[in-house]
Amino acid sequence: MTFQTQILTLYPDMFPGPLGISLAGRALEEGKWTCSPIHIRDFATDKHRTVDDTPAGGGAGMVLRADILSAAVEYAQKEMAKNLEKIRSPRAKSRGLSATHGVSTSLNTNGNGGVAPILAMTPRGAPITQSRIRELASGPGVTIICGRFEGFDERLFDAHPEIEQVSMGDIVLSGGEIGALMLLDACIRLLPGVMGATSSGDEESFEQGLLEYPHYTRPNDWEGRMIPEVLRSGDHAKIAAWRKQRAEDDTRLRRPDLWGRYKDARVRPASDVQQKNKD
Numbered sequence: 001m002t003f004q005t006q007i008l009t010l011y012p013d014m015f016p017g018p019l020g021i022s023l024a025g026r027a028l029e030e031g032k033w034t035c036s037p038i039h040i041r042d043f044a045t046d047k048h049r050t051v052d053d054t055p056a057g058g059g060a061g062m063v064l065r066a067d068i069l070s071a072a073v074e075y076a077q078k079e080m081a082k083n084l085e086k087i088r089s090p091r092a093k094s095r096g097l098s099a100t101h102g103v104s105t106s107l108n109t110n111g112n113g114g115v116a117p118i119l120a121m122t123p124r125g126a127p128i129t130q131s132r133i134r135e136l137a138s139g140p141g142v143t144i145i146c147g148r149f150e151g152f153d154e155r156l157f158d159a160h161p162e163i164e165q166v167s168m169g170d171i172v173l174s175g176g177e178i179g180a181l182m183l184l185d186a187c188i189r190l191l192p193g194v195m196g197a198t199s200s201g202d203e204e205s206f207e208q209g210l211l212e213y214p215h216y217t218r219p220n221d222w223e224g225r226m227i228p229e230v231l232r233s234g235d236h237a238k239i240a241a242w243r244k245q246r247a248e249d250d251t252r253l254r255r256p257d258l259w260g261r262y263k264d265a266r267v268r269p270a271s272d273v274q275q276k277n278k279d
Helices: 022-029 066-094 130-137 155-159 177-188 236-254 256-278
Strands: 003-009 033-039 118-127 141-146 163-167
Touching (some): 003 066, 003 177, 022 033, 022 177, 118 177, 130 177, 236 256
Parallel strands (some): 003 033, 003 141, 118 141, 118 163
């Protein structure tokens, strides 16, 4: 199934942008994913196409209006549902099923399957994780709302609790478009057939709860710095052990937060087994 993407933005010309080249660009040409920017101003109701207003209670900047964004979100939901219906219908007919067989009737789900989840890029959101990226990439697609100015009128999320608020970390950008490009790139590279080998991403940073091990390539001797001998030994068991050890060491030193979660995850299954034995 083609991975469907929609981007609600004030700057639709930013898409696909860098996603139109390299692996993502090739995948776009091959129909592995689609890119559908939606201009938020198209849902404004005045001749000036106004989408923002001053903050209630005073303060700097402007706030994106909930009524305008809600109209854009509802349009995007309907378009996504129609697009997915077109994809599913031929498959369902070939199997003698209705087009909606086994498909959620909700316009949005945050799991895998059904209709694509909706994410809002905001520094107030939870940092996106590689595990969440994998969930998104294994689903039918994603809709991303790009924030601007001081952010969103909170009533948008009250009216649409299905919207998942996410960030790219504890940083503030001029708008959500750069974050959306990052998020989409992370998803697209995991789509079937995009990366060269099926195992290409299995040992990358965060996939096993650790940072990835360091890499080396020719020349063997560069300015007196040698490639570690174990990597030139041809002993695959020793190489795997070295890589695992380096991944653990580097994670412990550079990302103690990740290391703590990794240790907890390793201890928990053993504790669960002990508890079951007691029961």
